[in-house]
Amino acid sequence: MIDDLLSPDALYFLPLGGSGEIGMNLNLYHHAGKWLMVDLGVSFGDDAAPGVDVVMPDPEFIAERREDLAGLVLTHAHEDHLGAVQYLWTELRCPVYATPFTAAVLRAKLRETEFSGLVQIIEVPLSGRFHVGPFDIELISLTHSIPEPNALVIRTPGGTVLHTGDWKLDPDPRVGVPVDEAALIALGHQGVTALVCDSTNATVPGTSGSEGTVAVGLEELIGRYPGRRVAVACFATNVARLHSIAKAAAAHDRQVALVGRSLRRINEAARGTGYLKDLPPFVSEHDVGYLPREAQVLICTGSQGEPRAALARIADGDHPEIDLEPGDVVVFSSREIPGNEKAIAKVQNGLIRRGIEVVTASDADVHVSGHPARDELAQMYQWVRPYLAVPVHGEQRHLKAHADLALECQVPRALVPENGVVIRIGPGEPAVIGTVPSGKLCLDGRRLVPLGGALLRTRNRMVFNGAAVVTLVMDDVDLLADPKLSVVGLLDVEDDAPFIEGLVKGIAQAVDKLGAAQRRDDVAVTEAARLAVRRTFHAAQGRKPVTEVHLVRV
Incomplete structure (x- = not known):
């Protein structure tokens, strides 16, 4: 067992989610017999998992050791860093540490659970320093596409780690404090054993751009459309973007409505923790319709083509409050998350079909990434000067590019992890010491099931x-009696009636061909009928349907 290889004097790093993939972040550190968890996030389902909306890391390894789990520290409030708390906390039952905005977002999500009153949420101030078990933790403020992104300085006698979470170097973030460059430089002088760092844009040259540039671009863009209603789709958690849209709207004598539940939640969390105080209240979805078209700006959910989000419903013409008209404009102030291209295109095509103009980041300065490009990564390495680079938060191609860049920046060592790999950070030379089981769970209706389990494998087979x-x-x-046959997704009952009749006869013949002893054997009978169905469909259609046989003896 891996526990036998863990020295109490050393510091170890173990990702269970977010290494080799973007999303589902779950990172563990071990020292002095205790575990520290950093982030607990989700990702979202795709065509490979029909009926699944939310996917998350399987916490079984740490859940089995929860008496040694000192706590969970959240770097920021994005879904891929805190979205699994509401599903998995009962497996862990540890205190949760977060800055005020992140804590407000988490409390709102936990209100939908039955255990919200049981979760101990400990608010930590920006730039705060605190202990979680044997881990001495300091927060360093960074910038990202959400308020209060924090890097964690994790100090132990076994080594010091800077765990960045998600970040970028934005000279004009519009909301929140700028990067604490002085703290990063000071930390570099103190000595850093390892930098565990965001790799999302490690293949992108240059810098990621500034929210200040987007603010200017949005104001100019909205000014192009006098007399026309403008809707802007963006990530709900990008409070700086909400601020910039509202300011751009005000510059052109327009009022702003939030269209979508998640936007209203984020607005509530932001205003409750001191952000957006310089903006008037947003107009409700219901009331914005009483304003002239030229006086409206709508901020909508659904920039990724989510079918139940506001923009998709608007594109389909079935939103209960909002109805865009020919000549109106929709701005996609966001990037396409890989895998969402078809869903986004469907929404955009639906809007264009209705005579609505669509503007994207390819057409105007309406979006910048929240993750560091290569020049920003290089700057971080120049400030911090770690001995070891551990790229996380990316696919393998991102992690490899990040590791190569770190070595180019004169970092002595780089180790590219995968989920389940245990790395000894220090003291001594860093090394991989072993692996532990890792996997994924998904929310199937109201229950959690293994993503690669038999249930979803069967469902996939049924889909195809x-x-x-x-x-x-x-x-x-x-x-x-003649066999009774029901089929789903294979035949048209009317058009294929002769085929069905022949198949029923074929099933009966397959059973009749069995010897008397085999016909008394339930397993032999059901298998003969199952094979008759599958072989017939394979010969006729090239398909082997999921087939169930119900045998009734009377």
Whole structure:
């Protein structure tokens, strides 16, 4: 077991999510017999998992050791860093540490659970320093596409780690404090064993750009459309973007409405923790319709084409409050998350079909990334000067590019982790010492199931190959009636009636061909009927449907 290899004097790093993938961040540190968790996030389902909306790391390894889990520290309030708390906290039952805005977002999410009153949320001030078990933790303020992103300085006798979370170097973030450059430089002088760092844009040259540039671009863009209603789709958590849109609207004598539940939640959390105080209250979805078109700016959820979000419903013409008209303008102030291209295109095509103009980041300065490009990563390495680089938060191509860049920046060592890999950070030479089981869970309706489990494998097969159910009624030896067949996703009942009739006869013949002893064997009978169905469909359609046989003996 890995526990036998863990020295109490050393510091170890173990990602269970977020290494080799973007999203689902779950990172663990071990020292002096205790574990520290950093972030607990989700990702979202895709076509590979029909019916699944939310995916998260499997916490089984640390849940089995929860008596040694000192606490969970959240770097910021994005879903891929805190979204799994509401699903997995009961497996962990540890205190949660967060700065005020992140704590406000988490409390709002936990209100939907049955255990919200049980979660101990400990608010930590910006630039605060605190202890979680044997871990001495200091927060260093960074910039990102959400308020209060924090790097964690994790100090132990076994080594010092700077765990960045998500970040960028934005000289004009518009909301929140700028990067604490002095603290990073001072930390570099003190000595850093390892930098565990965001790799999302490690293949992107240059810098990520500034929210200040976007603010100017949005104001100029809205000014191009006098007399026309303007809607802007953006990530709900980008409070700086909400601020910039509102300021741009005010510059052109327009009022702003928030359209979408998650936007209203973020607005509430932001205003409750001191942000957006210089803006008037937003107009409600219901009331904005009473304003002239030229006096409206709508901020909408659904920039990623989410089918239940506000913008998709507007594009389909079935939103209960908002109805865009020909000549109106929709601005996508966001990037396309890989995998969402088709969903976004569907929404954009729906809008264009309705005579609505669509503007994206390809057309105007309406979006910048929240993650560091290569020049920003190089700057971080120049400030911090770690001995070891551990790239996380990226696919393998991002992690490899990041590791190569770190070595170019004169970092002595770089180790590229995968989920489940245990790295000894210090003291001594860093090394991989072993692996532990890791996996993914998904929210299937109201329950959590393994992402690669039999349930979803069967569902996938049904999606691509259809399903068939056969009912046989027999005495000890003989069929007492024709087999009954039900199929899903394979046949048209009217057009394919002759095929169905032939298949039913084929099932009966397959059973009748069995010897008397085999016909008394339930397993032999059901397998003969199952194979008859699958072979017939494979010959006719090239498909092997999921087939169930119900055998009734009378």
